[in-house]
Amino acid sequence: MTVSSTARVLLVLTSHDDLGGIRKTGFYIDEAAEPWQVFTAAGYTVDFASVQGGVPPQDGRRIGDPVQDEFLNDPQVARLLAHTPALADVDAAGYDAVFYVGGHGTMWDFPTSPDxxxxxxxxxxxxxxxxxxxxxxxxxxxxTLADGTHLVDGRRVTGFSNAEEEAVGLTEVVPFLLAEEMSARGATHVAAPNFTENVVVDGRLVTGQNPQSAAGAAREVVAVLAGR
Known part of the structure; x- marks a missing residue:
């Protein structure tokens, strides 16, 4: 695959808005806004899709935050987020990268969605x-890949750690602990201290641990695409 300044990246968002009955949740705005900025600056075309389509629920809004404001007030972003296609209707052909945006909602609908x-x-x-x-x-x-193996099997990855889930008081609310489930599928989960930037690159698989890692993960995607 040849990558140029016209590369296309798909940002995938959750459609789940219920945090175990405690409050509303959704995709974490920073984790979409910061990668969007990085990819846009690289000249990439950025598209959005959500599990169910329509308007994806948001979490983590901070009024007056410049990064979030730039993202949410961008006319094209606003138009795209108002009518995201359902993943079932998305043709992955032509995308150079897919970036799964975090937020607690993903813990309910990302693992169960075949698309x-x-x-x-x-x-x-x-x-x-x-x-x-x-x-x-x-x-x-x-x-899983065509041969039935899990993509993460034998790979170094990261994601929200058990310690971070405990720190936000949601260990007993989420349906599972992400780090443990990735390890159960053969991955080596690499955790850094709570809420510090940590990005792990294993070939064409790029993962970031927490919101602080969103921009760094996007920059690594750009670097991997540029290096192939």
């Missing part, structure tokens, strides 16, 4: 990059 796995598999097997940040690696749990 979350399908899009990642098709991008990866066509020579593209699969990336995910924070809880976004929940998308990788049931992402």
């Amino acid at each position: 979350v796995a399908r899009v990642g598999r098709e991008v990866y097997q066509s020579g593209g990059v699969v990336a995910a940040v924070c809880h976004g690696p929940a998308a990788l749990l049931n992402l």
